[in-house]
Amino acid sequence: xxxxxxxxxxxxxxxxEIVFExxxxxxxxxxxIADRAxxxxxxxxxxxxTKDHLFEAVFTKLAKKMFMKFTPIFEKDLSLEEKIRFFFxxxxxxxxxxxxxxxFILNEINHNPQRIQKLIKNIDFKYLWLTILEHHxxxxxxxxxxxxxxxxxxxxxxxxxxxxxxxxGILEVVFENLGVDFDKYIELRKEFAADFVIKAITR
Amino acid sequence: xxxxxxxxxxxxxxxxEIVFExxxxxxxxxxxIADRAxxxxxxxxxxxxTKDHLFEAVFTKLAKKMFMKFTPIFEKDLSLEEKIRFFFxxxxxxxxxxxxxxxFILNEINHNPQRIQKLIKNIDFKYLWLTILEHHxxxxxxxxxxxxxxxxxxxxxxxxxxxxxxxxGILEVVFENLGVDFDKYIELRKEFAADFVIKAITR
DNA sequence: GTCTATAGAAGGATAGAC
DNA sequence: GTCTATCCTTCTATAGAC
Numbered sequence: 120x121x122x123x124x125x126x127x128x129x130x131x132x133x134x135x136e137i138v139f140e141x142x143x144x145x146x147x148x149x150x151x152i153a154d155r156a157x158x159x160x161x162x163x164x165x166x167x168x169t170k171d172h173l174f175e176a177v178f179t180k181l182a183k184k185m186f187m188k189f190t191p192i193f194e195k196d197l198s199l200e201e202k203i204r205f206f207f208x209x210x211x212x213x214x215x216x217x218x219x220x221x222x223f224i225l226n227e228i229n230h231n232p233q234r235i236q237k238l239i240k241n242i243d244f245k246y247l248w249l250t251i252l253e254h255h256x257x258x259x260x261x262x263x264x265x266x267x268x269x270x271x272x273x274x275x276x277x278x279x280x281x282x283x284x285x286x287x288g289i290l291e292v293v294f295e296n297l298g299v300d301f302d303k304y305i306e307l308r309k310e311f312a313a314d315f316v317i318k319a320i321t322r
Numbered sequence: 323x324x325x326x327x328x329x330x331x332x333x334x335x336x337x338x339e340i341v342f343e344x345x346x347x348x349x350x351x352x353x354x355i356a357d358r359a360x361x362x363x364x365x366x367x368x369x370x371x372t373k374d375h376l377f378e379a380v381f382t383k384l385a386k387k388m389f390m391k392f393t394p395i396f397e398k399d400l401s402l403e404e405k406i407r408f409f410f411x412x413x414x415x416x417x418x419x420x421x422x423x424x425x426f427i428l429n430e431i432n433h434n435p436q437r438i439q440k441l442i443k444n445i446d447f448k449y450l451w452l453t454i455l456e457h458h459x460x461x462x463x464x465x466x467x468x469x470x471x472x473x474x475x476x477x478x479x480x481x482x483x484x485x486x487x488x489x490x491g492i493l494e495v496v497f498e499n500l501g502v503d504f505d506k507y508i509e510l511r512k513e514f515a516a517d518f519v520i521k522a523i524t525r
Numbered sequence: 526g527t528c529t530a531t532a533g534a535a536g537g538a539t540a541g542a543c
Numbered sequence: 544g545t546c547t548a549t550c551c552t553t554c555t556a557t558a559g560a561c
Binding site: 219283 | 345346347348349422425428429431432433435438439442443445446447448451471473474477478480481482484485486488489490491492493494495496497499500501502507510511514515518519521522523
C-alpha cells in the first residue's frame with residue numbers, strides 16, 4: 120500500500136528527471152512525463168500539485184547531485200596536485216554517466232538565477248577557500264595562487280571539465296567532421312585537463 | 323513603402339533576437355515578441371509564417387555571429403602566442419556585449435543538434451587545422467601540439483572563454499558571496515586566460 | 526501593410542467515479 | 544490511489560476588414 124505508493128511516486132519522479140533534463144522546464148510536457156512513468160496525467164497532480172512543484176523537486180535534487188561532486192575536494196587529505204587530478208577523474212566520470220546534466224543546470228539557472236541562490240546562499244565560500252589556502256599553506260610557494268587569481272583558477276578548472284558536456288551538441292558535430300570520437304576525447308580529458316591546469320598554475 | 327516594410331521586418335527581427343535569446347525557443351512567446359516590436363501578433367505571421375521560421379532565421383544569424391568570431395584566428399598573420407592573446411581579447415569582448423548568447427546557442431544546439439549540423443557541415447575542419455599546423459610549423463617545437471592533443475587544446479581554449487558566460491547565472495551568485503565583481507573578473511580574464519593557456523601548452 | 530477578432534490546438538489542472 | 548472526462552487558460556495561427 121504505502122509501498123506501492125512509494126513506487127508510483129518514485130516512478131513519476133524518475134520520469135520527470137529524464138524529461139526535464141532532456142527538454143527543460145519550458146519544453147517539458149506533463150503528458151510526456153505521465154507516459155514515461157506509465158501512469159495518468161491526473162496522478163502527476165495528485166502527487167506533485169503543479170508542474171512547477173514537480174520541477175522544483177527535480178531541479179533541487181539534480182543540482183545537489185551535481186554540486187556535491189565538488190565538495191570532496193575540500194575534505195580529502197591530498198596534496199593540491201593530487202586533489203586536482205582526483206577532481207577531474209571523479210567529476211568527468213560522473214558527467215559521463217549524466218552527460219545532459221551540466222547543460223540542463225546551467226540553462227535553468229540562467230533562466231532563473233534565484234533558483235540556485237536558494238540552494239547555496241547559506242554556503243560561506245569565502246571561509247571555504249581561505250580554509251583551502253590555509254590547509255595547503257606549505258605548498259603555495261609552488262603555485263601561483265593568490266586571493267586575486269583564485270576565482271580565475273577555480274573557474275578555469277570548472278570550465279575544463281564542464282564545458283565539453285555543456286557543448287556536447289556542437290563538439291560531436293565538429294568531431295565527426297574531424298574523425299575524433301567524443302567518448303575517447305572525454306576519456307583522455309581526465310588526465311589532459313589535470314596536466315594542463317597543473318602546468319598552468321605552477322610557478 | 324518598401325523602406326517602411328524593411329523597417330517593420332527589421333524591428334520584428336530585432337525583438338525576436340532579444341526574446342529568443344532570453345527565453346529560448348520553447349519559452350519564448352509570439353505575443354512577447356510582438357509587444358517588444360511595438361506591433362501586432364498577426365504581423366509576425368505575415369512576415370515570418372510560423373514561430374519556427376522566425377526562430378530559424380534568428381538562430382542562424384546569431385550562431386553565425388558567434389562562430390565568425392573564431393575565424394580571424396586562422397587568417398591573421400601573427401605568431402601562435404599572439405593569436406591566442408588576440409582571440410581571448412576579441413572573443414571575450416564580444417561576449418561582454420552579448421552575454422546571453424553563449425548559453426542560448428549551446429542550449430538550443432543540445433536540444434536539436436541538427437540545427438548546427440546544417441550550418442557547419444560544409445566546413446572542412448581537418449583541412450583547416452592541418453593548415454594551421456603547417457603555417458606555424460617553425461614554432462611547433464615550442465609547444466606541445468600534436469594531432470592527438472589538438473582537440474583537447476582547442477576545446478580548452480574555447481572553454482576558458484565561453485564557460486564564464488555560459489555559467490554566468492551561477493558565477494554571479496557565488497561571486498557575490500565572495501565579494502568578487504563579475505565584470506572585473508571578466509576584464510581580468512582576457513589576459514589571465516591567455517597566460518594560462520600559453521603556460522600550459524609550452525614545453 | 527496593419528489591425529481586430531477569432532478559430533483551433535495544446536497544455537495544465539480539477540471533478541468525480543471507482 | 545488511480546482512472547476518465549472535462550474545464551479553462553494559453554498560445555499559435557488565420558480570416559477578414561481597412
